[in-house]
Amino acid sequence: MKNVSIYHACAVLLFGILLIVALYYGRLFFIPLFFAILLSMLMTPVSNWLERKGIGRVWATLICILLIILFIAAVLLAISLQAASFSQDLPQIQKKLQETLSNVQQWIQQQFGVAPEEQLKFMQEQISKLSQSVNTYVKTFLSGALGLITSFVLVILYMFFLMWRREKYQEFLLRLFSSENSMETKKTIEEITQVSSQYLIGRVISMLFLWVCYSIGFSIIGLDNALLLSVIAVLPTIVPYIGAFVGGLFPILMSFVSGSTGMIIPVVAILAAAQTIDNNIIEPLVMGAKMDLSPIFTVVAIVLGQMLWGVAGMVLFVPMFAVIRIICQHVSPLKPYGFLLEDELGEPGWVKKLKQKFTSN
Secondary structure (H helix, E strand, O other): OHHHHHHHHHHHHHHHHHHHHHHHHOHHHHHHHHHHHHHHHHHHHHHHHHHHOOOOHHHHHHHHHHHHHHHHHHHHHHHHHHHHHHHOOHHHHHHHHHHHHHHHHHHHHHHHOOOHHHHHHHHHHHHHHHHOOHHHHHHHHHHHHHHHHHHHHHHHHHHHHHHHOHHHHHHHHHHOOOHHHHHHHHHHHHHHHHHHHHHHHHHHHHHHHHHHHHHHHHHHOOOOOHHHHHHHHHHHHHOOOHHHHHHHHHHHHHHHHHOOHHHHHHHHHHHHHHHHHHHHHHHHHHOOOOOOEOHHHHHHHHHHHHHHHOHHHHHHHHHHHHHHHHHHHHOHHHHHHHHHHEOOOOOOHHHHHHHHHHHHO
16 A cells, blocks of 8 residues: 555646656747637627627637737737826826935945945946846847747637637547546536636736726825826736735835835825735635635736746736646546635635625526
């Protein structure tokens, strides 16, 4: 029995190592493919609805892809319009930065006895060192931008073929297993599709809610460029937990630079209040127990995703872990791993009662 247990543990460990190696070195292939799979699952109900209205599969697929492109274009347009307005305030922001820098220099001189001239000399040396690698950074940025465009084109192509012949891929999965397990396989595929689409829909609704709250709150307290700051603060929240802290740093910094120091507390209060409502009310309603992923493994997914795939991994690995949980719970030898991954808290009671009330009506 011990030999079998050790063999099993070694096999699982070896499989995990090989999987991580494959995901890391194959990230240029896997990232666009996984994004395409998620978006295809999200837009499949829309395509089915269009087809029921008499639109052919090809045209329904193209309309779904067009909707994705228009959504991304609308976000980019909103950012660019607000950025143009933000550029008009740059002289004022620059003046505030100079005043802040002067105050910091005086504080350093009082605390450590370092003269402003010496501080300035040190900063110039650091800037000189940084400027030596500017060409490298520019090349990296350009190659990254080109890679992003290429990846987006691949996502669109993958998405088209996945949605166009989606029954074929479902039939392929069914043929992998015996006919006795066909009903269980169909159930697993349906759960995976629901989790993936629900995750993206939930994240979009959550981000829209935060954007509205931030925009209204920042406008009320008189923070300049409230809409742009709201968009910048919301975009990182596509990554659970960590994104909220990263997104909140820029509005706090801009409230200090462009406004008075007394505006920092209201900005922090708005960010905290919106996040509290979103985490405890909005996300449980729009996602419910669909993800059913343990909080600790949500964090593990984010960290592992960042290590292997960067920002894309932080977005993709959370629904990927949820899919792994579903597969484990439907395969008998893997059920202990599914139990380990599932959420210990479950769906809040008030959410269940609310859903029961609406379904009964």
